[in-house]
Amino acid sequence: MNKDDVDSSLVLAAEECEPSRFADIHKFSEHDERIIRKLVAHGPVLLQGGRGTGKSALLIAASQRLAPQAPGADVAGIYVSLRYVPLLKADGAEYERLFCGWVSARIRDALAKGVQFDFLPCTDVTEIRAELSRLSSTLGKRVVLLFDDAAHIGRETSLASFFDLFRTLSSDAVSCKAAIYPGVTEFGTRFDVYNDATVVDVARSPEQPGFGALFRSIMTARFPEITAERIVGMELDRFAQFLGATVLGNVRGFIYACNDLLTNVEPTQSLGHNALTGCLQRLAADYYWPLLDEVRPKLGKYTPAAATAHDLAEVIFKQLGAANHSTVLIHRTHVTRLGKPLEILEYAGFLARRQASRAMKSGGRGALYAVNLCNLLERVPGSRITASLIDTWLASGLEPFEIHERSEHFKDIATPVPSVGDDLAIFDLPIDTLHTSKAYPYGLSTLRIDRLRAAGYKKVRDLADATDQQLDDVESIGEKYVQRIRAVLGQAIWM
Amino acid sequence: VIAESKVELWAQDRKPEQMSRALLGDYVDAVVWQPAFEAFLDACAKGVLGPRASVLRGLEPKQFLPRTRGLAMKTFSMASKGVHHEFVLPHTSYYDDATVRVLVEDAVHTCADLGVVASCCEHMPFPLSREEALTIYEDIQ
Numbered sequence: 001m002n003k004d005d006v007d008s009s010l011v012l013a014a015e016e017c018e019p020s021r022f023a024d025i026h027k028f029s030e031h032d033e034r035i036i037r038k039l040v041a042h043g044p045v046l047l048q049g050g051r052g053t054g055k056s057a058l059l060i061a062a063s064q065r066l067a068p069q070a071p072g073a074d075v076a077g078i079y080v081s082l083r084y085v086p087l088l089k090a091d092g093a094e095y096e097r098l099f100c101g102w103v104s105a106r107i108r109d110a111l112a113k114g115v116q117f118d119f120l121p122c123t124d125v126t127e128i129r130a131e132l133s134r135l136s137s138t139l140g141k142r143v144v145l146l147f148d149d150a151a152h153i154g155r156e157t158s159l160a161s162f163f164d165l166f167r168t169l170s171s172d173a174v175s176c177k178a179a180i181y182p183g184v185t186e187f188g189t190r191f192d193v194y195n196d197a198t199v200v201d202v203a204r205s206p207e208q209p210g211f212g213a214l215f216r217s218i219m220t221a222r223f224p225e226i227t228a229e230r231i232v233g234m235e236l237d238r239f240a241q242f243l244g245a246t247v248l249g250n251v252r253g254f255i256y257a258c259n260d261l262l263t264n265v266e267p268t269q270s271l272g273h274n275a276l277t278g279c280l281q282r283l284a285a286d287y288y289w290p291l292l293d294e295v296r297p298k299l300g301k302y303t304p305a306a307a308t309a310h311d312l313a314e315v316i317f318k319q320l321g322a323a324n325h326s327t328v329l330i331h332r333t334h335v336t337r338l339g340k341p342l343e344i345l346e347y348a349g350f351l352a353r354r355q356a357s358r359a360m361k362s363g364g365r366g367a368l369y370a371v372n373l374c375n376l377l378e379r380v381p382g383s384r385i386t387a388s389l390i391d392t393w394l395a396s397g398l399e400p401f402e403i404h405e406r407s408e409h410f411k412d413i414a415t416p417v418p419s420v421g422d423d424l425a426i427f428d429l430p431i432d433t434l435h436t437s438k439a440y441p442y443g444l445s446t447l448r449i450d451r452l453r454a455a456g457y458k459k460v461r462d463l464a465d466a467t468d469q470q471l472d473d474v475e476s477i478g479e480k481y482v483q484r485i486r487a488v489l490g491q492a493i494w495m
Numbered sequence: 496v497i498a499e500s501k502v503e504l505w506a507q508d509r510k511p512e513q514m515s516r517a518l519l520g521d522y523v524d525a526v527v528w529q530p531a532f533e534a535f536l537d538a539c540a541k542g543v544l545g546p547r548a549s550v551l552r553g554l555e556p557k558q559f560l561p562r563t564r565g566l567a568m569k570t571f572s573m574a575s576k577g578v579h580h581e582f583v584l585p586h587t588s589y590y591d592d593a594t595v596r597v598l599v600e601d602a603v604h605t606c607a608d609l610g611v612v613a614s615c616c617e618h619m620p621f622p623l624s625r626e627e628a629l630t631i632y633e634d635i636q
Binding site (some may be wrong): 042142172192198199205207358395473 | 539561562578
């Protein structure tokens with residue numbers, strides 16, 4: 001295994017990946033290639049998917065196929081991350097000023113790497129439209145803007161402003177694309193989600209053609225140590241397919257699982273049912289449950305829903321484990337009442353919605369969810385992976401477990417009430433929150449936290465507001481560690 | 496084909512002639528498309544379908560027609576540049592390879608989506624069987 005992959009968060013986040021390594025370690029299925037074509041083509045697109053589904057990787061892959069990164073391309077494309085803290089709290093004219101300033105600076109940076117064009121700093125939408133039009137005319141190419149981290153669950157303040165700008169910037173010469181999270185439902189009064197954009201879902205399901213092949217190619221590219229010779233009890237393809245299915249097709253979860261296997265199984269040992277059992281158990285304990293804790297302070301007014309999501313997960317996995325089902329059909333009255341906690345569980349990778357509406361045997365209609373197999377294994381009698389368990393979980397077309405309208409399962413779960421205001425609690429937490437832990441496996445060391453605290457950085461907000469130079473000036477913190485702080489802050493603040 | 500949207504479909508003072516029969520309008524959606532889409536979703540549950548069906552399976556019955564209508568309108572609008580006076584960009588910068596390919600895909604998929612769901616409508620004369628419609632739909636993907 002590449003040492004860099006273990007020691008940094010780069011392995012988990014496409015947007016932090018070194019551009020020269022990107023193509024080597026990011027693999028795409030035929031379905032992904034269709035999505036990339038939509039990102040390259042004309043027309044506004046919203047790319048929707050949970051954490052770690054690969055939205056950023058798709059946006060970056062699209063940008064790499066466009067000028068200036070691909071000089072011969074007949075379309076220009078610029079990837080713009082909207083991870084800019086001031087944007088979170090602003091709206092209206094202030095949001096427009098910050099957005100235009102930030103985006104014009106990022107476009108300027110991107111063009112500096114291969115195009116002779118002086119993109120002027122902009123402060124409002126009229127200026128940036130004029131500059132984009134001038135850029136398009138000068139290059140003789142259509143321009144695609146690929147906005148990453150554009151809209152988050154629990155961060156509604158700026159959404160109407162963003163979608164207003166998204167719509168206004170789109171023209172014959174400029175195509176806007178943006179990555180958003182499931183649960184983003186507020187698009188403002190001027191933006192009609194069906195008429196002003198095409199929504200593309202990034203979710204992957206084992207039922208899709210190419211699912212197993214995709215995860216095998218990722219495994220081969222990033223983890224060559226996992227070979228067919230080391231695997232016992234099944235073929236390499238099935239091993240990759242099963243590991244992909246355990247994390248509901250989530251690429252980040254899959255990479256975490258492969259890393260876990262290589263970290264916890266000796267190189268001389270084989271990879272079979274025992275190794276998978278240990279891996280899935282550790283993922284449940286060290287990855288999924290801590291993820292709910294990590295998400296809680298980022299949810300703004302939906303923070304109370306995180307505790308409900310935890311309770312909901314306990315109930316669902318208990319029932320499914322006892323019945324040995326990996327899918328659950330939940331009556332729509334429950335889905336409506338517990339919508340936000342279910343969205344949080346989807347975001348954190350506990351569940352994946354496979355069908356929005358399906359007839360229930362017990363009457364009425366419900367939403368069908370698949371559950372991750374790591375948390376499910378915790379609740380299966382014996383908690384051990386066996387060949388028959390793999391067969392059962394990978395089989396398609398099995399009847400789901402049903403939670404019907406009058407079911408008692410959710411009777412003790414109260415409907416969460418959104419809190420007043422939408423302040424993000426993460427900013428006011430002490431910097432110790434970022435210490436290496438299960439929630440932050442690539443977090444900060446005790447020594448560095450002590451040094452930062454001594455230099456006056458008390459809260460996460462203080463670190464987020466500091467410049468790279470200010471952090472570099474702190475004792476024991478150099479340029480490389482500044483990047484690590486930025487990566488941890490990225491994980492802490494953004495989804 | 497596409498009628499103006501009504502806020503309240505079944506207002507008591509609305510006369511029958513004010514209720515549009517547009518194929519992709521809100522009234523036909525309520526009476527035909529939504530029940531047909533529910534039947535389609537239930538038919539999907541019995542088999543294994545590809546990525547396109549996965550997209551449709553993620554939609555609520557109320558979302559199917561507005562989404563399809565939006566996609567059809569966007570595809571028509573984008574594919575008709577050059578017919579209208581606002582065409583000011585060179586063909587090569589607007590109709591690049593990726594855009595043309597996506598436009599053709601979207602047009603085919605929009606027709607396929609409407610076709611497969613229509614085949615699940617109980618009021619449709621001479622429909623394909625659901626199994627046959629789903630098989631053809633899968634082949635189109």
